[in-house]
Amino acid sequence: MNWFVAVLKKYAEFSGRARRKEYWMFLLIYVLIAIVVGFLDNMLGSAGILGGVLGLALLVPSLAVTARRLHDTDRSGWWMLIGFVPVIGGIVLLVFMVLAGTPGRNQYGEDPLGEAEPG
Secondary structure, X not given: OHHHHHHHHOOXXXXXXXXXXXXXXXXXXXXXXXXXXXXXXXHHOOOOHHHHHHHHHOHHHHHHHHHHHHHHOOOOHHHHHHHHOOOHHHHHHHHHHHOOOXXXXXXXXXXXXXXXXXX
């Protein structure tokens, strides 16, 4: 949960780098919360309103952590747009998210592996 909160504290910070663990732990907790909210939406019969609110609330932090993750692999955050290319774009973006970050300093900042973990 500390990883999720750490990303929320950097709500709209698109600069810097995010290690793989930060990105994937945020995504895991986001998906778990979305499942719970989807279940609540279904139980309350609210036609996805709660899910929509969750999606809007976490849109900017999701984009920011994705941009920082791309920065860790020495790519511009604009590479997120490749996700709009059907099928291939999503696969390419997934590969970028799984790749190890550039060791040491790159054009986007210091290596996040040298930083202490949240919590």
